[in-house]
Structures are given as structure tokens and as C-alpha cells.
Amino acid sequence: MADSSPPHRPRPPVGRRRLAARSPIHLFRLGLGWIFGRRLLLxxxxxxxxxxxxxxVLEVVAHEEDGWIVASGFGAKADWLRNLRSQPKTVIQLGNRHHAVTAHFLTPEEGADIMARYAQRHPRLARRLCAFLGLPADGSRAAFxxxxxxxxxxxxxTGVDSRPS
Incomplete structure (x- = not known):
């Protein structure tokens, strides 16, 4: 019988791991955001x-003509995600450029399609992400x-967007 319990969500890092996980923030502050190319944003x-x-600092899952898609690896209770729900207009830094953006929260179905496409581009990373999150992923498109x-x-x-939130 399949387990219907919600997936395990990892806890945010503490101590030295937190310091290491937050080090990219300091690199962005020092003007070294270009090191991450288009892969990470602040x-x-x-x-x-x-x-x-x-x-x-978040990984860019997908880049689109009018913006970027990011994911919350720590689930719906991540502070940054809850803060964006409260105040969706904000600023991001990609490389050394700042962009005014508005957050639009995708449906689970849209997220599923995005994850499946991400897994095609980055299969090893997608499997590791799923393992980290406690989600099953056998490498198939259906699993992702x-x-x-x-x-x-x-x-x-960026800019004015008529997409629903």
C-alpha cells in the first residue's frame, strides 16, 4: 500500500552549514553576483x-522572456515565500543587475510541468533535489x-504582467 503521508521537508541549515549556505548572499553584496551567471539570483x-x-539566494529553475521561475525547496512555509505572498512586489539581483519584479504563485500543475522540464535539462540535479526533499524520483518524467x-x-x-497570481 502506498504511503500517503506528506513528503519530508528538510529543515533549514544551522550553525556552520547555515553560514556556508548564506555565503552567496555576501558575494552578491560584494558585487560578485556575476560569478553565478544566470543560475542564481538574490x-x-x-x-x-x-x-x-x-x-x-535562489536557483533559477527557468528563465523566461519576462522573468524567472524559482522554487521553494523548504516548502510553502519558507519565510521568503510567505513574505512574497504578503508583499509580492520586490527586487531581485541577477549578476550585478537589479530588476523590479512581481511574484506570481504557480499552480501545482504548472509546477509539475516546470519540474519535468527542469529534470530533462538537469537530470542529476533533479534527482538530488528530490532526494533532499524526501520525494520519490526514479528518473522518469512522471516521477518528476x-x-x-x-x-x-x-x-x-518584470514590468506589467496580466498573468494571475
Missing amino acids: LHHTGRNTGLDRRV HEAGMAIPFVRLC
Whole structure:
């Protein structure tokens, strides 16, 4: 019988691992964001309770003509994701360029398609991501599609966009 419990969500790193995980933020602050090319971006967001400026570095899952798609590996309860839901207009830094963006939250079906396409481009990374998140992924398109249903995806659009949130 299949296990219907929700997938295991990893806890954010603490101690030295947290310091290492946050090191790309410092590289962006030093003007070295170009090191990451188009692969990582720095998301500025405002704390929903504190109102303080916060930053997080995210992997770009897909690049589109009018923006970028990122995913929340720590699930729907990640602080940056909850902060964006509260205040979707923000700024990102890609390389050394800043872009004003608006966050649009994708449906699980859209996320599933994005994850399946991501897995085609980066099969090893996709398998490792699924293992890290506690999601099954046997390497098939269907498995990655199912994994994408469980991961929250966000489209960060530049300019005026008529897509629904």
C-alpha cells in the first residue's frame, strides 16, 4: 500500500552549514553576483512581521522572456515565500543587475510541468533535489512531474504582467 503521508521537508541549515549556505548572499553584496551567471539570483523581500529587509539566494529553475521561475525547496512555509505572498512586489539581483519584479504563485500543475522540464535539462540535479526533499524520483518524467506537484514554484515577472497570481 502506498504511503500517503506528506513528503519530508528538510529543515533549514544551522550553525556552520547555515553560514556556508548564506555565503552567496555576501558575494552578491560584494558585487560578485556575476560569478553565478544566470543560475542564481538574490531575492530581496520584506519580513511580513518585522518589516525588515531580508535576502535569500535562489536557483533559477527557468528563465523566461519576462522573468524567472524559482522554487521553494523548504516548502510553502519558507519565510521568503510567505513574505512574497504578503508583499509580492520586490527586487531581485541577477549578476550585478537589479530588476523590479512581481511574484506570481504557480499552480501545482504548472509546477509539475516546470519540474519535468527542469529534470530533462538537469537530470542529476533533479534527482538530488528530490532526494533532499524526501520525494520519490526514479528518473522518469512522471516521477518528476509528481515531485513538481509538491514543490511551490514562483514566477518573478518584470514590468506589467496580466498573468494571475
